[in-house]
Amino acid sequence: MEGCVTKQNGFLKATCIGLGLLLMAQELHAQELPRASESRHPFLYLDFAGLASNAVGEFGDLVGVGAGLNMSVKAFLPEDSRNFGMRADLGWVVYGLEKIPTCVSDPCRVQANINTSNNIFYFGLGPEVILIRGRFEPYVYGTLGTSVFNTGSTLQGEYFEGADTHFNTTHLNDWTFAWRAGGGIRYGIWEDLSLDFGVEHHGNGVADYLTKGDVIDDSDGKTIINPRRGEANLLTFRLGMSLGLGRDRGDEKDR
Numbered sequence: 001m002e003g004c005v006t007k008q009n010g011f012l013k014a015t016c017i018g019l020g021l022l023l024m025a026q027e028l029h030a031q032e033l034p035r036a037s038e039s040r041h042p043f044l045y046l047d048f049a050g051l052a053s054n055a056v057g058e059f060g061d062l063v064g065v066g067a068g069l070n071m072s073v074k075a076f077l078p079e080d081s082r083n084f085g086m087r088a089d090l091g092w093v094v095y096g097l098e099k100i101p102t103c104v105s106d107p108c109r110v111q112a113n114i115n116t117s118n119n120i121f122y123f124g125l126g127p128e129v130i131l132i133r134g135r136f137e138p139y140v141y142g143t144l145g146t147s148v149f150n151t152g153s154t155l156q157g158e159y160f161e162g163a164d165t166h167f168n169t170t171h172l173n174d175w176t177f178a179w180r181a182g183g184g185i186r187y188g189i190w191e192d193l194s195l196d197f198g199v200e201h202h203g204n205g206v207a208d209y210l211t212k213g214d215v216i217d218d219s220d221g222k223t224i225i226n227p228r229r230g231e232a233n234l235l236t237f238r239l240g241m242s243l244g245l246g247r248d249r250g251d252e253k254d255r
Contacts, residue, residue, distance in 0.1 A: 013198045028080075042192055043082065047072035049196060049240020053093045059232045062211050068093035068120075070238055074128060083130040089143055089180070093120040093236065096110030104155070111158050116215055120234075121148040122202065124180050137194075142185040147178040147202070149232065151210040171215055171225050174208040176232075184238065192244030200236045207232040 051068040054060065069092050075083035096118035102111045124143030131138045152170045184198025208227045217225045 003013075007193050008205070013220040026241065042246050043073070043076045043085075044246040045076075045242050045244050047074070047196060047240060047242045049198075049238040052110075052237045053094060053234050054207070054237075055095060055097060055232075055234040057231050057233060059209075059230065059234065062228070063095045063234075066093050066237070067096035070236075070240070083133065085128050085130075087126065087128045087141055087143065089124045089145075091236075092121050093122075093234070094118065095120060096210075098212045098215075102155075114153055115156050116151065116153040118210055119150045119152075119234075121150060122146065122178060122180075124178065126180075127160075133186045137186040138182075138183065138186075139186070142179070142181045144153075144177075144179050144195075147176050147204045147207070149174045149176070149204075149209040151215065153211070153215070172208060172210050172221075172227055176205050176207045178205065179203045182238075186242050194242040194244075196240050196242045198238040198239070200238065202234050202236065204232045204234070206230060 001061035013239040047070070049070045049072075053068060055063040056068070057148045070089060071091070072087055072089045074085050074087040075198045076082045094117055098116040100114045100116075102112055102114050104112050122145065124145030126141060126143035126247055128139055131140065149172065150170065152168060153174045154169075180200055180202050182198055182200030184196060186194040186196045206229065208229050209232055210225070210227055214226045214228065216226065218224055
């Protein structure tokens with residue numbers, strides 16, 4: 001595994017991590033739930049997770065790490081084929097933040113911050129396959145969809161970071177076709193509630209985007225935008241909860 005992890009390609013990194021998760025699950029397979037419980041899997045899941053992102057390639061040289069949120073809805077086939085399902089993902093990654101103090105009055109009695117954030121909003125739809133059923137459930141998936149690279153600025157009070165923002169201005173919006181591939185492990189902690197850890201590669205392709213320092217205010221008070229264009233792929237590491245919803249009548253009778 002050490003040689004595998006040293007690869008520079010982001011997709012290979014995600015594949016290696018996924019294989020590691022599968023091997024871990026196989027070692028823990030002895031801790032599976034009893035078969036009576038295995039027949040009671042829900043056919044609908046709602047997942048909520050926090051994300052840590054790591055940009056790769058040239059994008060990684062400019063951006064580095066970020067954070068975000070992900071929500072997934074997953075529906076599985078009837079009981080005989082319940083290891084196969086479809087999932088829809090909706091997420092948001094902040095890969096850059098910049099704060100500039102400013103005055104909103106002359107003289108400068110009223111102060112505020114101009115907050116500029118670099119974001120990626122994404123959506124994807126595709127299949128998921130659960131490799132092993134039990135208390136530990138490794139799975140793999142892939143989706144097709146879109147990513148939106150967005151950079152905007154807002155005005156916010158200097159001492160009230162949680163206060164409402166005002167005067168939102170969008171500097172850039174770029175939509176790209178995107179694919180994603182990933183895997184993870186769910187660990188059942190209580191009935192239909194599971195802890196979920198996963199890794200995902202975002203293949204965003206070539207996009208227009210902005211990074212910290214690409215929005216400049218010149219001496220004349222004009223704002224200069226310097227967009228970049230190139231491959232904008234990243235890895236995300238997900239930690240969250242998975243909630244199972246809906247059981248067929250046969251499951252309820254088994255209870």
